Amino acid sequence: xxxxxxxxxxxxxxxxxxxxxxxxxxxxxxxxxxxxxxxxxxxxxxxxxxxxxxxxxxxxxxxxxxxxxxxxxxxxxxxxxxxxxxxxxxxxxxxxxxxxxxxxxxxxxxxxxxxxxxxxxxxxxxxxxxxxxxxxxxxxxxxxxxxxxxxxxxxxxxxxxxxxxxxxxxxxxxxxxxxxxxxxxxxxxxxxxxxxxxxxxxxxxxxxxxxxxxxxxxxxxxxxxxxxxxxxxxxxxxxxxxxxxxxxxxxxxxxxxxxxxxxxxxxxxxxxxxxxxxxxxxxxxxxxxxxxxxxxxxxxxxxxxxxxxxxxxxxxxxxxxxxxxxxxxxxxxxxxxxxxxxxxxxxxxxxxxxxxxxxxxxxxxxxxxxxxx
Amino acid sequence: xxxxxxxxxxxxxxxxxxxxxxxxxxxxxxxxxxxxxxxxxxxxxxxxxxxxxxxxxxxxxxxxxxxxxxxxxxxxxxxxxxxxxxxxxxxxxxxxxxxxxxxxxxxxxxxxxxxxxxxxxxxxxxxxxxxxxxxxxxxxxxxxxxxxxxxxxxxxxxxxxxxxxxxxxxxxxxxxxxxxxxxxxxxxxxxxxxxxxxxxxxxxxxxxxxxxxxxxxxxxxxxxxxxxxxxxxxxxxxxxxxxxxxxxxxxxxxxxxxxxxxxxxxxxxxxxxxxxxxxxxxxxxxxxxxxxxxxxxxxxxxxxxxxxxxxxxxxxxxxxxxxxxxxxxxxxxxxxxxxxxxxxxxxxxxxxxxxxxxxxxxxxxxxxxxxxx
Numbered sequence: 001x002x003x004x005x006x007x008x009x010x011x012x013x014x015x016x017x018x019x020x021x022x023x024x025x026x027x028x029x030x031x032x033x034x035x036x037x038x039x040x041x042x043x044x045x046x047x048x049x050x051x052x053x054x055x056x057x058x059x060x061x062x063x064x065x066x067x068x069x070x071x072x073x074x075x076x077x078x079x080x081x082x083x084x085x086x087x088x089x090x091x092x093x094x095x096x097x098x099x100x101x102x103x104x105x106x107x108x109x110x111x112x113x114x115x116x117x118x119x120x121x122x123x124x125x126x127x128x129x130x131x132x133x134x135x136x137x138x139x140x141x142x143x144x145x146x147x148x149x150x151x152x153x154x155x156x157x158x159x160x161x162x163x164x165x166x167x168x169x170x171x172x173x174x175x176x177x178x179x180x181x182x183x184x185x186x187x188x189x190x191x192x193x194x195x196x197x198x199x200x201x202x203x204x205x206x207x208x209x210x211x212x213x214x215x216x217x218x219x220x221x222x223x224x225x226x227x228x229x230x231x232x233x234x235x236x237x238x239x240x241x242x243x244x245x246x247x248x249x250x251x252x253x254x255x256x257x258x259x260x261x262x263x264x265x266x267x268x269x270x271x272x273x274x275x276x277x278x279x280x281x282x283x284x285x286x287x288x289x290x291x292x293x294x295x296x297x298x299x300x301x302x303x304x305x306x307x308x309x310x311x312x313x314x315x316x317x318x319x320x321x322x323x324x325x326x327x328x329x330x331x332x333x334x335x336x337x338x339x340x341x342x343x344x345x346x347x348x349x350x351x352x353x354x355x356x357x358x359x360x361x362x363x364x365x366x367x368x369x370x371x372x373x
Numbered sequence: 374x375x376x377x378x379x380x381x382x383x384x385x386x387x388x389x390x391x392x393x394x395x396x397x398x399x400x401x402x403x404x405x406x407x408x409x410x411x412x413x414x415x416x417x418x419x420x421x422x423x424x425x426x427x428x429x430x431x432x433x434x435x436x437x438x439x440x441x442x443x444x445x446x447x448x449x450x451x452x453x454x455x456x457x458x459x460x461x462x463x464x465x466x467x468x469x470x471x472x473x474x475x476x477x478x479x480x481x482x483x484x485x486x487x488x489x490x491x492x493x494x495x496x497x498x499x500x501x502x503x504x505x506x507x508x509x510x511x512x513x514x515x516x517x518x519x520x521x522x523x524x525x526x527x528x529x530x531x532x533x534x535x536x537x538x539x540x541x542x543x544x545x546x547x548x549x550x551x552x553x554x555x556x557x558x559x560x561x562x563x564x565x566x567x568x569x570x571x572x573x574x575x576x577x578x579x580x581x582x583x584x585x586x587x588x589x590x591x592x593x594x595x596x597x598x599x600x601x602x603x604x605x606x607x608x609x610x611x612x613x614x615x616x617x618x619x620x621x622x623x624x625x626x627x628x629x630x631x632x633x634x635x636x637x638x639x640x641x642x643x644x645x646x647x648x649x650x651x652x653x654x655x656x657x658x659x660x661x662x663x664x665x666x667x668x669x670x671x672x673x674x675x676x677x678x679x680x681x682x683x684x685x686x687x688x689x690x691x692x693x694x695x696x697x698x699x700x701x702x703x704x705x706x707x708x709x710x711x712x713x714x715x716x717x718x719x720x721x722x723x724x725x726x727x728x729x730x731x732x733x734x735x736x737x738x739x740x741x742x743x744x745x746x
Contacts, residue, residue, distance in 0.1 A: 082657040091653065094713045122525045150717075152495045153542065169526065170545025172681055176645045182655035220605045230647045231659060231667045232593045270643075272549045274603045280464065282555035283692060284455040286604060294604045308545055319656060340467045344523075 075191035079321045080183055091187065093180040097150035100187055108147075109188035113161040114362050115181065115195040115322075117174070119309070121146075121155035121166040127198065127355050128157035128164040134359040135160060135366065162362060167197075167309065171270060174309040175316065182320045194245065194323045194365075197313050198354040201266065201305040202276065203330025204295055208342065209350045211259060211357060213246045214266040214326035215302070217310035220275060222267065222301035226311040237315040239268075245325045252361045259353045264304030266326060268311035276306050278338040295334055305330050327354045448564035452694045453556055464560065466553040470523035473560050481520075482561035486534040487735050488554065488568040488695075490547070492682070494519075494528035494539040500571065500728050501530035501537040507732040508533060508739065535735060540570075540682065544643060547682040548689065555693045567618065567696045567738075570686050571727040574639070574678040575649065576703025577668055581715065582723045584632060584730060586619045587639040587699035588675070590683035593648060595640065595674035599684040610688040612641075618698045625734045632726050637677030639699060641684035649679050651711040668707055678703050700727045 085091060090101030098105070116131075118124050125144065132138045137160050147156040154177050157164045165181060167174040185193055203210055216224045217239040226237045246263055253261035273281025277291040298306075310326045317324035329350045331340055340347065458464060463474030471478070489504075491497050498517065505511045510533050520529040527550055530537045538554060540547040558566055576583055589597045590612040599610045619636055626634035646654025650664040671679075683699045690697035702723045704713055713720065 080655045082652070082654060084652040084657055084661075088653065088712070090714075092712045092714060120525050152493050168541045168543075168546055169549060170541075170543045172543025172643050172645070172648075173541055173546050175643075176542060179646045179654045179656075186655070220602045222605075228647060229593045229643060231650055231663060232595075270545050270548075270602060272545070273552045274601060275545075277604055279455070279457040280461065281455060281552045282453045282559070282689070283552075284457055288457075290604060297605075316655070339461070339465045341463075341465060 076321055076323075078182060078185035078190050078193055079319075080186045081319060085183070091183060093184055095151060095153040095176055096148045096156065096180050096184065098148070098180075098184065105184060105188040109158070109163065109184060110190060111161050112158070112163045112185065112188065112190050113193060114365075115163045115165065115185075115193060116198055116358060117165045117167050117177070117181075117195065117313075118198045119167060119169050119200070123198075123351060124155055124164045124166040125157055127358075128159050128162070130352075130355050131162050131164070131359050131362065132159040134363050135162070161366070169272075170308050171268070171312045175312045178313065178316045182316065182322070185322075186320075192323075194325075195317055196249075196324070196358055197309060197326045197328070198358055199307050199309065199326065199328040200331050200351060201307040201328035202332055202334040203305050204299045204303055204334055206262070206304060206330050206333060207260060208330055208332050209259060209353065210330050211253065211261040211353050212266060212305040212328050212330060213249050213253075213261065213263045214241055214310055214314075214328070215243070215246060215263050216240065216265050217268050217314045217326065218265050218301065218303060219311060220267065220269050222265075222298060222303065224265075226268075226315040228312075228315070238318060239311050239314040240318055241314050241325055242323045245323055249325055249327060249357065249361055252364060253357050256357065256360055258356065261357065262304060265302040266310045266328065267298055267303045267306045269306060269308055272308065276334070280338045292335065306334065327357060329353050449694055449696075451555060451558035451563050451566055452692075453559045454692060458556070464556060466557055468524060468526040468549055469521045469529065469553050469557065471521070471553075471557065478557060478561040482531070482536065482557060483563060484534050485531070485536045485558065485561065485563050486566060487738075488536045488538065488558075488566060489571055489731060490538045490540050490550070490554075490568065490686075491571045492540060492542050492573070496571075496724060497528055497537040497539040498530055500731075501532050501535070503725075503728050504535050504537070504732050504735065505532040507736050508535070534739070542645075543681050544641070544685045548685045551686065551689045555689065555695070558695075559693075565696075567698075568690055569622075569697070569731055570682060570699045570701070571731055572680050572682065572699065572701040573704050573724060574680040574701035575705055575707040576678045577672045577676055577707055579635070579677060579703050579706060580633060581703055581705050582632060582726065583703050584626065584634040584726050585639060585678040585701050585703060586622050586626075586634065586636045587614055587683055587687075587701070588616070588619060588636050589613065589638050590641050590687045590699065591638050591674065591676060592684060593640065593642050595638075595671060595676065597638075599641075599688040601685075601688070611691060612684045612687040613691055614687050614698055615696045618696055622698055622700060622730065622734055625737060626730050629730065629733055631729065634730065635677060638675040639683045639701065640671055640676045640679045642679060642681055645681065649707070653711045665708065679707065700730060702726050 090099055092099040092101070116124070116127055118127065128144050129142070132144070144157045144159070147158060148154050154168070155166045165177060167177040201212065203212070206212070218224050219226070224239050226239050228235045228237055250261060250263055269275035272278070274283060277286070277294045279288060279291060305328055307328050313326060314324060331342070331347055331350055463472055465472040489497070489500055491500065501517050502515070505517070517530045517532065520531060521527050527541070528539045538550060540550040574585065576585070579585070591597050592599070597612050599612050601608045601610055623634060623636055642648035645651070647656060650659070650667045652661060652664060678701055680701050686699060687697060704715070704720055704723055
């Protein structure tokens, strides 16, 4: 198994990653696939000078050599990119109420192969009960204790190789959880982990209840990027998700044949009301026509649905080498309205769809692995 | 009482607010108090043209007339700024599991005068128990039901004129809550409401356990502004808090004389790890020296502590006419470390400090009002 606490970033097709080690700015220049790359270029330019250039060339060479070694391995680790972690006596995962000093993370989590994350703690508990039944691993007492019981920041449940974790709402909330989850999986020496966000979203031009598998997560200007502020400077990160995983999930849904599932872009915003052009927030300075114009532009850019976590999820999973997908059900068609006026029962039945799809996928994967052994 | 569902924004000293009604962009140009106002100017320029200028002049005139009328009133309402709300038959506050059609919001909340908000649901329940004892309004059965029991997005508790609401972690999470809270208080016809965020934070150069009352909330570049994306365009909003309320709270803490309390700037970030220059996240591309340099610059800009919600809290409360304060205890000194390694008991005792201060303040205010009557 490869351990990778050293500094490392992945280079994807069409993307150049450069790291400025002196100032600590990671600059990601997306050189294709953007409809307007000028902004990225200017962001990139701000952080580059000749001294950095030499360091980056060396860094890229090191990365190529490491990637080559990595490809020779049979298992893929969960990577942290933080040389300071090695100096920590204990690593306290504060928001999980777990730590390397207080818990044997490898014994607790070393067998994890699938991590499912979602906003609501209740939904993530219901998912673990569902997957336990699906995998015939039910607890006879039906007890699934919250592993993070000492805190109310997040909830975490585990059944066999499946971990289910809540992440709250919005990019900052899921980012805290992902930092600690990636460290947890790294400390537990997990390998070949697939992570799937099971969420809810607003659809654009889709029948409510449609499941959307994200092709690319885009921002509010429809660009496939996530902006991370580090030491007060903005760094642009790639939001690519695993395309083969997305296709496998679509195929799985077709086999299930229980509900409509599509692959499309997902817009990730920092706000639910004004940030998603809703007309029903406490503040609204635009018209219904402005809203429609914006959403139609989004649809023209391939956006099928809107939620609030996918961009940082995609960026962080990519950096840590996790195979990642975002699967969100649409609760309403935003072209037709803003308020979630369907009954609780209907909304609940929609939310079960992502669970059914992911449950089926995990079962299939585990069965295939068992047959292979 | 003044109802104000019409479009309206407040102009504060040294600030010009302009609204582009056609494109729906609110542009806020801060003309003093910024160390570098050029960025704001360029943001402003992008959204302005001559046609808008005329509309804005008319808008400003209307605002002046309305403000004059408002000043003649004795009570201050909670304002929404959304003309579309009047057209809604029911207003569903989805993330609270409440609504105007399903609940009598005026009967439930019409007497609210103080709203306390904080990240953790447990802490906000503990606060309502504390304030009930402080105001001698304890439930004999010690039962404080969660008003939002039908959802796990937020928790809400009420005792007499005090409402306690959780908001999760980060700007997006608190923004959703505030949109629905402001609408709730508006629908309930509440007046003269004071709102206080009781939070936790990392201190800069302060003894852990120090309580910081925020003077101004600043962003990761130490500027007093909040950037709201609306229809894909960035709008800059003011993050001023009520200075007289801050002074009253400081005075109250001096009278209590139980713990150190200071007034200072609070930096609000979108991320807990890289965004706050921590060295213990899953990813870290900078050195200890880089971190120290950044935090010392922050301290030189008057930043006493760092948290993740104050900027949007300040901006939204200002827009809705709520008298607002942010009171956060520091759990550690970030110049000395990053991990929260104090015992749970010590951290808990720190968190009680903000509650003690706010409890004392509310009691004092209610006693003064009772004497006045």
